[in-house]
Amino acid sequence: MTLAQESMEAVLRETANAPLPATTIRLAIIDDDALVRAGFRALLTASEDLQVVGEGESGLDVSRIIRDQRPDVVLIDVRMPGMNGIDAVRAARGFADGTPAFLMMTAFDEDGTVLEAILAGADGFLLKDEGPEEIVRAIRHVARGEASFSPRSARQLRDWVARSPSLAAQRHAEDLLTQLTERERDVAVAIASGASDRDVGARLFVAESTVKSSLRAINVKWGTENRVQVAVVVARAGLGL
Structure with missing residues (x-):
């Protein structure tokens, strides 16, 4: 396994276990298939900490639902x-601050879709036939601010990193790293290793808030949206812990 693959393996492995939140998570479901929406609604409302507050059948409904229902997480179909x-x-990422977390869903196991979703600003990616627990x-x-990818979509992302030997891409990633302060660079590399914010703080002897x-x-400096995008840049530069 290459260093880039190991870095991505670690950051994706961090999504394996999430504690039960102390508060209710407000959800919106966006899918053009009414039966799919009904199925997800039945599944999700069975969990005490999850509440479905809005539904839509097109990406055109997203801005209205965010404005009117204030969901914490939006489950949204790709197609x-x-x-x-x-x-x-x-x-949504372009028109408002404080937007909810977005969890992309698709019935199609297509190479490249995961990366496209990440670059758009998605916080996670799932195939619709994943198990209820997943x-x-x-x-x-994603409600906790962490990235989350199903095992199969995670493999897509790792494979993409492994297939990105472009020297230009590597040099661009290296240039991005030079824009960071020493502290920010240390944080970026630690994040790429899969460490949580708390673990990064302990490793670097700084507060979690730092x-x-x-x-x-x-x-802000890189134009990235989440820690997975940061990990991709670090992996492209050939760095990792």
Whole structure:
């Protein structure tokens, strides 16, 4: 396994276990198939900490639901008429601060879709035929601000990193690293190893709040949206712990 693959393996492995949140997670379901929405609604409302507060059938419904229902997590299909899920996430990230976490869903195991979703700003990615436990676990992860990918979608992402030997891409990643302060660089590399904010803080002897502020600064400088995108840049540069 290459260093890049090991870095991505570690950051994706961190999504394996998420504690039960202390508060209710407000959910919205966006899918053009009414039966799919009903199935997810029945599954999710069986968990005491999950509450479905809104539904839509197109990416065009996302802005209205975010404004009116204030969900914490939006489960959104990739393929829909009117506006697809990836374009909807990209648009939502562009028009408002404090947008909810987005968990992309698809019935199609297509190479490249996971990366496209990440670049659009998705916080996680699931195939619709994943087990109920995996779906609920993913929701709890993204609600906590962590990235979450099912095992199969994680393999897609790792394979993409392994297939990215472009020297230009590597040099671009190396250039991005030079934009960071020494502290931010240490945080980025530690995040790519799969460490949580708390573990990064312990490793670098700084407060967890310092790690969070450093990650925000990294995202601003790089134009990244989450820790998985940060890990991809670090892996491309050939770094990792």
